[in-house]
Amino acid sequence: MHTPMSTPLYRYGALAWLWRILGAAALAAALGLSVLALEASSLWPLAVALPLCLPVIVLFPMVATQIAWSGAEGRELRVHTLAGFVRRVERAQFAGYRFRTAATTDSGSVHAPRVWVLVRGGLPLYFDLLATIPDKRAFAAALGLPPRVFGR
Numbered sequence: 769m770h771t772p773m774s775t776p777l778y779r780y781g782a783l784a785w786l787w788r789i790l791g792a793a794a795l796a797a798a799l800g801l802s803v804l805a806l807e808a809s810s811l812w813p814l815a816v817a818l819p820l821c822l823p824v825i826v827l828f829p830m831v832a833t834q835i836a837w838s839g840a841e842g843r844e845l846r847v848h849t850l851a852g853f854v855r856r857v858e859r860a861q862f863a864g865y866r867f868r869t870a871a872t873t874d875s876g877s878v879h880a881p882r883v884w885v886l887v888r889g890g891l892p893l894y895f896d897l898l899a900t901i902p903d904k905r906a907f908a909a910a911l912g913l914p915p916r917v918f919g920r
Contacts, residue, residue, distance in 0.1 A: 777845075777907045779900040780833040787831070787850055791824040829853055831894045835910070845910060847893060861888045862912045885911050 798821035805813035828851035838846035838856055847855040863886040871880040881897035897917065901907045904918045 775902070776834050776836045777901070777903065777910055778832060778835045778895060780831075780850075780896060781900055783896075783899075784831075784833040784850055787828075788852075791828055791850070794820045794824050827894070829855075830891050831896075835907075837910075855890070855893075857887055857890070857893070859910065859912070861890065862886070863888045865911070865913055867913075867917055881917075883911075883913065883917060885913075 798817035801813040801817035801820070805811060805817070829849050831850040832847050833850055834848040835845050838844045843860070844856055844858050847857055849855060865886065866884040867881075868883075869879070869881050870877040872878075883895050883897060885893045885895065887893060895911075905915070907913075908915055908917055
């Protein structure tokens with residue numbers, strides 16, 4: 769049985785697994801290129817490997833795939849990330865946010881609501897707002913977001 773404190777506030781869903789597979793492929797390719805660089809005594813394969821692995825190493829620990837309350841006091845959130853890490857973040861550590869509703873492409877704007885939540889003493893957290901969010905009010909309150917994030 770789920771209690772309010774154990775019910776997930778956010779789930780990224782199956783798309784997280786697609787990103788993980790693509791990230792693993794990028795890391796495997798970067799590793800192969802690194803081995804090639806060592807064997808060939810050339811830096812060119814490393815120059816190709818770095819842009820492959822850097823986004824995975826930098827972004828995956830910040831992209832949230834699931835969050836839920838941790839503990840009985842309701843002061844801490846358990847955040848699962850795309851990298852597979854679980855971060856425990858106290859609500860007092862949240863230090864603001866950056867909210868965007870659209871992404872700009874060559875052909876125009878695309879509806880892509882997302883928010884970066886700044887965390888004092890740690891990496892920021894990224895949330896795709898098209899993910900599964902069962903209780904949007906509780907999610908926004910937990911992260912210190914205004915209701916306008918969900919168009920209200």
